[in-house]
Amino acid sequence: MSISRQNLSIVIVTFKSEGVIHECIKSIDKDIKIIVVENSNNHQFKNELEELYKNVSCVLSAENLGMGAGNNIGIRRVKTDFVLILNPDVILEKSTINELIIASQKISSFAILAPISSNINYPNYKLNNKTKIVIENEFPFKVRSIDGFAMLFNKKQLDKILNKNYFDENFFMYLENDDLCKRIIDAKEDIYIAPNSKIKHLGGKAVNIKYKDEVELARNWHWIWSKFYFNKKHNGYSVAFLKGFPKLFSSLIKYIFYSLIKNKIKQKIYLNRISGFFNAAINKKSWYRSQF
Structure with a gap:
């Protein structure tokens, strides 16, 4: 099954991210549902987001649970077959979603499909030979792991192989995405990069x-x-x-x-x-x- 806007949701985990979250949300098509998981009990933040953006619902975790646990909260609330995980300091290009949809039609199946970082000096993936190389190719290519700031899940596929145990919540910060990718690869499933789908990662700007x-x-x-x-x-x-x-x-x-x-x-x-x-x-x- 290929991706469509009607079958796609976006999850963004935030914590004191007021300075960057708006630019991120504004870069996303208004017809795509967004779930923001705020790792606090900040009702003012929740109310402001839901008043400003009709396609956004904000969930308060009540405490800082970390990226992995926060993403799990959002993913489990998603009703669509596909979910795009984003950090709040990520900005989509106009064609990012379209190119993900096109890339999904070029491959038979996938567990994760990710856009590529627009900064060629800092690729957001690792290849099987443990090197980071930007590949000049329009066709989606397999990778060993991807950075966690932008990753699109085939939720039905992941539910089947991970039994809804997405991110290991023992990780509070760092390597939760590497752990997830390793478990997917160990299960003989595929992770792809869509080289025509590009995102800008501000890097380290998620918190004020x-x-x-x-x-x-x-x-x-x-x-x-x-x-x-x-x-x-x-x-x-x-x-x-x-x-x-x-x-x-x-x-x-x-x-x-x-x-x-x-x-x-x-x-x-x-x-x-x-x-x-x-x-x-x-x-x-x-x-x-x-x-x-």
């Missing part, structure tokens, strides 16, 4: 810039935690520990150095890396949350 220091601390904690958890889940505890130990050792050295020269921001960053590794190593959940 005034919170940049707290966001940076959270990123460093969760990147280390998620790497350990991902490797443990797919390769075992020993592999996760051995792969992560060099980063732990490096972070310890840098923490001591920045403590000596009294650089408090860098000191906190490397302390968070150490904490992320330690908590993952003792099998503690991904608990760290930004303080704002």
